[in-house]
Ligand SMILES: Nc1ncnc2c1ncn2[C@@H]1O[C@H](COP(=O)(O)OP(=O)(O)OP(=O)(O)O)[C@@H](O)[C@H]1O
């Protein structure tokens with residue numbers, strides 16, 4: 576509760592202002608002002624009449640507001656018009672019987688999740704002088720939780736798939752054997768020969784799918800070494816060219832000089848970029864442009880990873896952009912799900928495997944797309960992953 580601290584150029588009569596005549600009070604005042612300005616949480620306070628009394632640096636950053644001073648004295652609904660969710664919370668401050676404590680909301684305009692607590696500011700007589708919103712950016716916390724949930728889901732799906740694949744393998748082998756016997760029983764009958772040939776080729780195809788599923792559900796074991804991103808990308812292009820039709824698609828690689836080598840599994844990393852390239856080839860259908868670019872990020876603002884939620888580590892951010900058809904929202908939200916595919920011949924495991932490998936490297940993968948205007952996959956990898964564990 577900020578009671579009687581007077582750390583803001585508050586409007587007279589709105590917040591209790593200590594007398595500024597004696598030295599200790601002045602020191603306290605300055606101290607409080609610095610403390611609030613430097614807080615890692617956001618603080619935004621309003622007076623009873625709905626004008627802004629205070630917004631610290633973190634509040635301005637989170638809400639995308641200009642410098643603090645120009646906000647003071649303006650109506651909060653006006654200042655925060657970009658964030659109707661916040662306006663609603665603050666607007667209810669003086670009427671609500673119980674104020675929200677440790678609540679969460681999502682800022683739609685920036686897609687940021689914040690955790691917040693709302694308190695009333697009372698003067699010495701106990702009268703309500705204003706309200707203060709304390710909040711924290713939970714985006715990173717949420718992302719970590721979301722990845723954990725996804726990992727659990729993948730593990731559950733994977734386990735079931737592994738069991739099914741094993742169960743299917745035996746009858747499938749039996750079908751092939753029996754079909755072979757049948758073929759030998761009627762060597763003169765062309766109709767039977769043709770049908771049996773079909774049975775065998777379909778059984779072989781089913782077997783290939785089973786093998787692919789088993790390869791997917793097997794845990795990723797990394798052979799971590801000092802790995803050059805440029806080498807991994809170059810091998811990926813060769814691999815993709817061998818596996819899919821490139822046609823007249825241009826592939827451009829723009830990597831800055833001096834990227835540090837990554838603590839990564841070169842083979843697996845190559846699979847990641849090859850899968851992304853193959854998808855782009857398939858989306859571009861013979862013509863268009865793919866750009867693979869990278870940068871080194873050292874701060875959170877620059878896109879560096881925060882493994883512990885606070886401290887940024889050196890990170891390499893790689894973008895694979897294509898100018899293909901993009902995808903509608905209904906497709907975009909499912910692409911990392913195993914077995915999700917929009918292709919007649921697809922298994923839908925490509926991106927699920929990519930995600931698994933990136934996870935094993937303690938990195939992340941994000942996708943942004945505009946229907947009709949191309950797609951960007953962003954692979955974010957720590958230069959030095961901490962633990963080189965096994966990922967399921
Ligand atoms: N660059 C892209 N442009 C447009 N759509 C894409 C792109 N990359 C992926 N997709 C969409 O995501 C879906 C899932 O991709 P994923 O690689 O997981 O499976 P797939 O390519 O369909 O099959 P597989 O990779 O197993 O052969 C694709 O079917 C496609 O709809």
Ligand SMILES: [Mg+2]
Pocket residue numbers: 850853854924925926
């Ligand atoms: Mg694919």
